[in-house]
Amino acid sequence: MTIYIVNPNSTxxxxxxxxxxxxxxxxxxxxxIEARTLAEGPPGIETQAHVDGVVGPLLSHCAALEDTASAFVVACYSDPGLAALREQSARPVLGIAEASILTAMTMGQRFGIVSILSRSIPRHMRYVGAMGVMDRLAADMPLELGVLELADRDRTFERLRTVGTRLRDEAMADVLILGCAGMTAYCADLEDHLGLPVVEPCRAAAAMAIGRVALEKTN
Amino acid sequence: MTIYIVNPNSTxxxxxxxxxxxxxxxxxxxxxIEARTLAEGPPGIETQAHVDGVVGPLLSHCAALEDTASAFVVACYSDPGLAALREQSARPVLGIAEASILTAMTMGQRFGIVSILSRSIPRHMRYVGAMGVMDRLAADMPLELGVLELADRDRTFERLRTVGTRLRDEAMADVLILGCAGMTAYCADLEDHLGLPVVEPCRAAAAMAIGRVALEKTN
Amino acid sequence: MTIYIVNPNSTxxxxxxxxxxxxxxxxxxxxxIEARTLAEGPPGIETQAHVDGVVGPLLSHCAALEDTASAFVVACYSDPGLAALREQSARPVLGIAEASILTAMTMGQRFGIVSILSRSIPRHMRYVGAMGVMDRLAADMPLELGVLELADRDRTFERLRTVGTRLRDEAMADVLILGCAGMTAYCADLEDHLGLPVVEPCRAAAAMAIGRVALEKTN
Amino acid sequence: MTIYIVNPNSTxxxxxxxxxxxxxxxxxxxxxIEARTLAEGPPGIETQAHVDGVVGPLLSHCAALEDTASAFVVACYSDPGLAALREQSARPVLGIAEASILTAMTMGQRFGIVSILSRSIPRHMRYVGAMGVMDRLAADMPLELGVLELADRDRTFERLRTVGTRLRDEAMADVLILGCAGMTAYCADLEDHLGLPVVEPCRAAAAMAIGRVALEKTN
Amino acid sequence: MTIYIVNPNSTxxxxxxxxxxxxxxxxxxxxxIEARTLAEGPPGIETQAHVDGVVGPLLSHCAALEDTASAFVVACYSDPGLAALREQSARPVLGIAEASILTAMTMGQRFGIVSILSRSIPRHMRYVGAMGVMDRLAADMPLELGVLELADRDRTFERLRTVGTRLRDEAMADVLILGCAGMTAYCADLEDHLGLPVVEPCRAAAAMAIGRVALEKTN
Amino acid sequence: MTIYIVNPNSTxxxxxxxxxxxxxxxxxxxxxIEARTLAEGPPGIETQAHVDGVVGPLLSHCAALEDTASAFVVACYSDPGLAALREQSARPVLGIAEASILTAMTMGQRFGIVSILSRSIPRHMRYVGAMGVMDRLAADMPLELGVLELADRDRTFERLRTVGTRLRDEAMADVLILGCAGMTAYCADLEDHLGLPVVEPCRAAAAMAIGRVALEKTN
Incomplete structure (x- = not known):
């Protein structure tokens, strides 16, 4: 049995x-814990059409894994297919956006989200609203860097510091969430720089999945 | 130019x-105004997988109509693909769930939703939350009738009266929304029986689309 | 039959x-569509007393038009008398504040309001709260220009750009609403400048009224 | 100097x-403390038009009292003219709906409102929304008794018990508010019967006004 | 290193x-995983004074365990001392109320809470409000059974069925939470009877703690 | 009989x-009105452990005063023990945070809180959430001055002006609350400087207590 973390893009x-x-x-x-790539996904999930479009292949991918799955983690910050996969699977199913938000809610009172691009933010806002936790959101602010541009470490970290500082000092966030699976490498440094907890969403979801594997055994 | 109302199921x-x-x-x-069938859709949209699954075909269907479209209406109470179609199209795009809720908000202070089946309700709740209008919702209650069962007029209207009465008297709704495209025929009778306005969602969305066609001409 | 847009000030x-x-x-x-002036109104509606004071004359004015009315639009951003007129009239009744907010909710996820003066904002906030859509509000910010001062095009547009930019970049609005009937002339230019949809409230309400005229015919 | 409690109906x-x-x-x-009648008001305030219509006379009435006023209380559960009177007067201004809700919020966690008629409830809901305290509302339920019918003590108290019990046991209210100035006589008995605190709104507002007279002296 | 689950009552x-x-x-x-008893606690935590009173001893108890702790779980449904313990300890700190709510939010869209006594409910409501998740709450309803009375299995399960059915059918909950550490034994049977997921809060918190132990290792 | 204002710190x-x-x-x-010192309290209440730790002594202190008390006011901006004291005492019990917020809600539509230190803010946010009034909060911003540092009048007033200006102009507050019992001396000057009402919380709570003493006499 395995915790499957499925990256719904094909990169x-x-x-x-x-x-x-x-x-x-x-x-x-x-x-x-096994990280898997959804071959049918687009190189990056950047639009609502990408989000909706990967659901079908993701469901098929996970159906084939159901018998060996302890739990599933959907590893894209738009949590594509989360509700559908929960209807399909008998296993615990977690999404990195939801899990990171629930985790942040135990680490601070107002979470700030660092997004890659401003066009992701309306999608995030719909999701935070659907989760019913808008009162815990400080703000969601963009780096305005594309996924490929994240590879430029100096520029990326400078933007992270700038946006993180605004979230802390202007929006009064006391915990931050990295709103993309691709900023892992900066998590610890940003935490040090800002003096706030920073939640890396893939880890937060994997942690919750580990707990849920144990929880399943009690039923 | 035409207002296209796309039924995303294949029936x-x-x-x-x-x-x-x-x-x-x-x-x-x-x-x-032209009502169209999405041939690639399932016979009925009953699960989240159905909702997510029709988005791709719906986007293609609408892309082919873009040049002759005045506006698009997505005619399923889960508003599948609404956000994606708005990103894709330069035309006004409306969904029957969103439009019926916005319309009901001008007719009463607390809207009640009549759903076909209780399993639709969590999906509706996520949507009402994403719309940020949870404080206006009285309740969402199910008929517990499948789409085919709606054809039995006597039973259906009896259930509508029972559920509508609960929404009015227990949940204190002052306007109702029919939470499915298949209850049109009962709208006027239910309104008479309950003494409350009842919003038929396809009509509400078509009305809003007509207005938006006019609005587009001002820009 | 006619859509009456009633300007409740006497200018x-x-x-x-x-x-x-x-x-x-x-x-x-x-x-x-006929735009009418409420002769009994004050030259401008700038205080809560003005708002409440025009309701009586507005109701009389509209009662006299009831038989020839397809719909009524109240054309002041405080929506004076909206609830009372809905109780009085059998026709669809829309207000430019409510209609612009509902329209903006289909164009973006967080709307920003541009107000003339900061003293209007508490009134708007009570209204957004009464509508139950506070979670969709990004912010409401003032130009600090009186109605007469709006005639100075250069200064007005400069303020609109400044306030619009703050709403977009600080408050993270993705759609703007002009919170006064007197800023129509700047709508398209502001939209171009900011790269966001900008809702002109009289047009939004007229559009909704057009749709509602059609909707009435189905009942 | 005097605390003026102004009944905006003419009865x-x-x-x-x-x-x-x-x-x-x-x-x-x-x-x-002086209770006064607004001679220009209708016999009872039962519609939104009544609410809006008394604002002008109420403002005039209070303007004439300004110099001798310690504070004003508007004594109708729709709080007509509250915002306008606050703009006009330099004295503390309280309304019985707002004051009773704020008082109830210190006596229980979820307040229930007992309304005279169901048609008042949408008006109350708009107000609770404008106050931003919808999460503290358990429910608002009607006696379905007109003001004159309140004089029938046995029937009225029976309805109060029935509605109060529903608010306590179905809507989970832990404090009740009498949503009309005319139910004072039943307050203590209802409290005894239900075992919950019951807020009489005129008293709650008078209490708050007394405190505010003292508070004014510190500035 | 150990996950300490501290029962703050002395039973x-x-x-x-x-x-x-x-x-x-x-x-x-x-x-x-070690379950511990707070010797200084009262036999049961039934009042707000009990909740506040155990915080001091709980902090001392946990301070002495800090060096050997992987994580702490506070095992009382009022989460006494949760915020204070988070300020004191460098370890993950979870409370069974918060953890059960966050877990239920991944299993359904509206959670119902089954409380022992109605007097606990205002305390729970303050907490759900502080968590900012009131929109996800269906209702909180009491068994009206004291802790000792829970030992009568037949009566307790009958009440659980009755209250659970009301939460499901009247309040439209789609996931339930047992609002007390003493109902574990009924969890699976209630789940079977109602056809809804039922969250046992100690297990939910232990599961989350297990995950957080793993998460800590990534920083 | 006496209104007891209990300062729960020992200074x-x-x-x-x-x-x-x-x-x-x-x-x-x-x-x-008698102001009293809780001898068992810490010199200042700066952490959640302080807040929770004073509840026991505060309850004892007030129990001894019950027979001579007209009302109790808890005079620390974290309202320690408020819920517990309400359960214990038959007298009106008010807290300066709750009372100042309820008072501010009658003076403006969006209140801003001036906190001493940023670490108090999450505690305040939990409280505003528990009160269910988050939609009325503009923002809570810190002076970043410790209690002792407040004695430096020039620096303190300069910070108050800076933070107050941000609350007014960036967060769009139209009424401010001094979020600590130790800023009384600056209240009137700040009000003059900003042109907004500023609520001093001890006075607001004392005012409410005075009113409640009168209200008690009606039952």
Missing amino acids: QAVTDGIDRSVDPMRPFSPVP | QAVTDGIDRSVDPMRPFSPVP | QAVTDGIDRSVDPMRPFSPVP | QAVTDGIDRSVDPMRPFSPVP | QAVTDGIDRSVDPMRPFSPVP | QAVTDGIDRSVDPMRPFSPVP
Whole structure:
């Protein structure tokens, strides 16, 4: 039995980054954790059409894994297919956006979200509204960097510091969430720089999945 | 130029019902109104997987109509693909759930939704939350009748009266919304029986689309 | 039958501006649209006492028009008398504040309101609260220009750009509403400058009224 | 200097009832408390048009009292003219709906409102929304008794018990508010019967006014 | 290193019940799970004074365990001392109320809480409000059984069925939470009877703690 | 009989400041107002552990005063023990945070809170959430001055002006609350400087207590 973390885009490098990100958690998991790539996905999930479009392939992908799955994690910050996969699967199903928000709610009273691009924010706002936790949101602010541009470490970290500082000082956030699976590498440094907890969403969801594997055994 | 009302399920009878429902509005529309069937859709949209699954075909269907479209209406109470179609199209795009809720908000202070089945309700709740209008919702209650069962007029109207009465007297709704495209035929009778305005969602969305066609001309 | 847009202040120039604003919509309306001035109103509606004070004359004015009315639009951003007129009239009744907010909710996820003066904002906030849509509000910010001062085009547009930019970049609005009937002339330019949809409230309400005229025919 | 409690309807018997209701508080007030009738008001305030219509006369009435006023209380559960009177007067201005809700919020976590007629409820809901306290509302339920019918003590108290029990046991209210100035006589008995605190709104507003007279002296 | 679940009341039988409840999770936890009794606590935590009164002893108790703690769980449905313990400890700190609510939010869209006594409900409501998740609450309803009375299995399960059915059918809950550490034994049967997921809060918090132990290793 | 204002920290100078702050209200109170120091409290209440830790001694302190109490006011901006004291006492019980917020809600539509230190803000946010009034909050911003540092008048007033200006102009507050018992001396000057009402919380709570003493006499 395995916790499957499914990256719904087709970029293996993103899956590899997720894999590295959760690697330190493996010794603490009762079951293996496997990061997988959805071959049918687009290279990056940047539009609502991408979000909706990966649901069908994602459901098929996960159906084939159902018998060996301890839990599923959908690893895109739009949580594509989360509700549908919960209807399909008998296993615990977590999404990195939802899990990171629920985790942040135990670490601070107002969470700030750092988004890649401003066009993601309306999508996030619909989701925070659907979750019913808008009163806990400080703000969601963009780096205005595309996924590929995140590779430029100096520029990316400078933007993260700027946006993180605004979230802390203007929007009064006391915990931050990295609103994309691709910012893992900056998490610890940003936390140090800002003096606030910073939630990396893939790890937060993997942690919750580990707990849910244990919880399932009580029923 | 045409207002396209797209039924995202493949059942022509549903499309025909929508067509009849909006027919009295045609003389008042500046452009033709055409009800269309999404051939690639499932016979009925009953699960979240159905909702997400029709988005791709719906986007293609509408892309082919873009040049002749005055506006698009997505005619399923889960508003599948609404956000994606808004990103894709330069035309006004409306969904029957959103439009019926916005319309009900001008007719009463607390709206009640009559759903077909209780399993639709969590999906509706996520949507009402995403719209940020939860404080205006009285309640969402199910008939517990499948789409095909709606054809039994006596039973259906009895359930509508029972559920409508609970929404009015227990949940204190002062306006009701029919939470499915297939209850058009009962709208006027239910309104008479309960003494409350009852919003038929396809008509509400078509009305809003007619207005938006006019609004577009001012920009 | 006619859609009556009633300007509840007594300044004919404002009524003329509304008339010009909705003129391009007339070919798309199934009935004439007539902008009217409430002779008994104050020159401008700037205080809560003005808002409450015009309700009586407005109700009388509209009662006399009831038999020839297809719909009524109250054309002041405080929506004076909206609830009372809905109780009095059997016709669809819309207000430009409510209609512009409901319209903005279909164009973006967080709306920003541009107000003339900061003293209008508490009134708007009570209204947004009464509508139950506070979670969709980004912010409401003032130009700090009186109605007469709006005539100075250069200064007005400069303020609109400044306030619009703050709403977009600080308050994270993705759609703006002009919170006064007197800013019509700047709508398209502001939209171009900011790259966001900008809702002109008289037009939004007229559009909704056009749709509601059609909707009435189905009952 | 005097605390003026203005009954905005023209029925002297209602004013007399208010006078008796607050009479036990007079020895504890630093200034006289005077209940007054707005001669220009309708016999009872039952519609939104009544609410809006009394604002003008109420403002005039209070303007003439300004120099001798310690504070004003508007004594109708729709709080007509409250915002306008606050703009006009330099004195503390309280309304019985707002004051009773704020008081109830210190006595329980979820307040229930007992309304005379169901048609008042949408008006109350708009107000609770404008106050931003919808999450504290358990429910608002009607007696379905007109003001004159309240004089039938047995029937009225039976309805109060029925509605109060529903508010407590179905809507989970832990404090009740009498949503009309005419139910004072039943307050203590209802409290005994239900085992919950019951807020009489004229007294709650008078109490708050007494405190505000003292508070004014600190500035 | 150990996950400490601290029962803040002094009744060892409650601690033993918690211990049995989480026992099936132990093979899936990377560290031991130890249920402990706060000797200084009252026999049961039934009032706000009890809640506040155990915080001091709980903080001391946990301070002494800090060096050997992987995580702390506060095992009382009022989450006494949760915020204070988070300020004191460098370890993950979870409360069974918060954790059960966050877990229920991944299993359904509207959670219902089954409380022991109605007097607990205002306390819960303050807490749900502080968490900012009131829109996700269906209702909180009481069994009206004291802790000792829970031992009468037949009566208790009958009440659970009655209250659970009301939460499902009247309040439209789609997931339930047992609002007390002492109802573990009924969890599975209630789930079967109602056809809804039922969250046992000690297990939910233990599960989340297991995940957080893993998450800590990534920083 | 006496209104007891209990300062739950042990610093007599703070109690003396409260005493001076409410002194002008004494001629308007029907009973004496006595400011008292909780000897068992810490010198200042700066952490959640302080808040929770004073509840026990505060309850004992007030129990001993019950027979001579007209009302109790808890005079710390975290309202420690408010819910517990309400359960214990038969007298009206008010807290300065709750009372100042309820008072501000009658003076403006969006209140801003000026906090001493940023670490108090999450505590305040939990409280505003528990009160269910988050939609009325503009923002809560810190001076970043410790209690002792407040004695430096020039620096403190400069910070108050800066933070107050941000609350007014950036967060769009139209009424401010001093979020600490130790800023009384600056209240009037800040009000003059900003042109907004500023609520001093000890006075607001004393005012409400005076009213409640009168209200009690009606039951």
